Amino acid sequence: MPKIQSIHFCAAAIPLDRVTSFSNRTVSVRHYGLVKVRSDDGVEGIGFCYVGSAGGALFEAAVEQLLAPVLIGKDSYAVEGLWAAMYQESLLQGRSGTVMRAISALDTALWDLNARTHQLPLHKYLGAVELESVPAYASGGYYLEGKTPAMLGHEMASYVDKGFKAVKMKTGRLSPKEEEARLKAARDAVGPDVELMMDCNNGWVDTTQAMQYIRRFEAYDPYFIEEPFGPDDIESHAKLARLTRIPVATAEIGYGRWYHKELLDKGATSILQTDALVCGGITEWKRIAATAASYGVVMCPHWFHDVHAPLVAATPNARYVEFFWDDQVLNFRRLIDRQLDHQNGRVVLHQTPGLGFGFEEKAVQKYGRWSVAK
Structure with missing residues (x-):
């Protein structure tokens, strides 16, 4: 004890x-x-x-x-x-x-x-679905000074060259026309068979503004549009979900099971990006994932692949872990003594006890x- x-x-x-x-x-x-x-x-x-x-x-x-x-x-x-x-x-x-x-x-x-x-490794202690590795998407596509659409396309293609079959880029900072050019460059670079995700980071204020972008985006078949509005604007998420065929993803800043249930009840999301290190820990994340399964909603947790990889491995309705292959944006990687590896678009799970790393x-x-x- x-x-x-x-x-x-x-x-x-x-x-x-x-x-x-x-x-x-x-x-x-x-x-x-x-x-x-x-x-x-x-x-x-x-x-x-x-x-x-x-x-x-x-x-x-x-x-x-x-x-x-x-x-x-x-x-x-x-x-x-x-x-x-x-x-x-x-x-x-x-x-x-x-x-x-x-x-x-x-x-x-x-x-x-x-x-x-x-x-026991954490994924086995939790009760694993996957034992060795989990599917991942490569996350990037940030705005940097001087970064052109062609440069964005090269970045997205570099992740595909590393074996990833799904990639994510940022959107929403520029005009609809400029954002379409960025998305087109990314889609042309990765080809039609790679799942291409878009993250708006709460960039739009209402569905009228959002649809000025979304109508342009639909032709490029994004896998999802992430966080189109502020996290508490559940009604706009639900309205946008009815207006577009692009799946809406959200909840990376979501807290507690009650907030997530409202998202699910209102049809405001097709993909929950619930972050265990935001929502209340692994205990609360497990509750939310189980509830989402009852609604037929998939989990693709946000950020911190170091903790989310074992959670995805232990969750039947989890599809992807978000993976950052360097420490330029997720510079938390500098604080730990062992990194997760990736092979053929999958993150390889630690097999040592617990999370498998220390500070x-x-x-x-x-x-x-x-x-x-x-």
């Missing part, structure tokens, strides 16, 4: 090598929240999350002041009970945003700790500083 002995926590701020833009924002640095949960058996589980381009201190405060006191001294196997206790403790401070991301990181660390205690301590010390709660 392992009991939680201590929790180390840290906010690490890592500058991007090159300033990178989305449809409606530009990023130059990323803040990550890190945790290490140690049991009195001497086993340690890790968790993490992204907390934006600023505000890492909010993550540290949530862990230290709200959540660690709920966990210290408790049995690490009581995952459901500990999740409920953390959620109850944070009702007034935030059931979404940074506080929920802190819950997500700690909950993930508990699953990692328990899987390591049993010496690269020299890098963590470069970008942040550990504190401890006991």
Whole structure:
């Protein structure tokens, strides 16, 4: 009966090598929240999350002041009970945003700790569908200064050359005509048989604006249009889903099972991109995935392939993991000591206990500083 002995926590701020833009924002640095949960058996589980381009201190405060006191001294196997206790403790401070991301990181660390205690890879501890690898799409296509449609096409083709059968690009920052030119260049570069996805990052304000783009996009057969509107504008997602044959994907910033059920009830999405490190951790992600299966909706989780690969491997209605093959955008990769590999468009699963990697301590010390709660 392992009991939680201590929790180390840290906010690490890592500058991007090159300033990178989305449809409606530009990023130059990323803040990550890190945790290490140690049991009195001497086993340690890790968790993490992204907390934006600023505000890492909010993550540290949530862990230290709200959540660690709920966990210290408790049995690490009581995952459901500990999740409920953390959620109850944070009702007034935030059931979404940074506080929920802190819950997500700690909950993930508990699953990692328990899987390591049993010496099982996380996907097997959860109950695997896939044992060796999972299908992935290569994510990129960001806006960079001087980047032309032809350059975007070359980038997308380079992922196909690496073996990926599905790729994703950004959209929504430029005019409809300019975005069509970018999409055409990408489709021409990858050919008709590669699944080409588009990510708008909450770029549009209403369906009238969205359809000015979507009508141009339909001819190029995108696999989905991601996050066309703000995450809480569920009605516009549902309306757009009725107006276009392009599947609507969303929920990467979605929090908790109740928000996701409203998306499903209103027909606002065909693909849930629920992020376990945003929505409430592995515990909540599993609940959401099971609910989605009842609606016939597929899971394609957002970002952090390091944690989502084993979740996709353990989830029958999960199709893809989003994969970043370098550390230029998902620079979290610099903070861990072992990377996932990919072969023929599939991410190869770790076979060592838990998540299968740890933090690269020299890098963590470069970008942040550990504190401890006991």
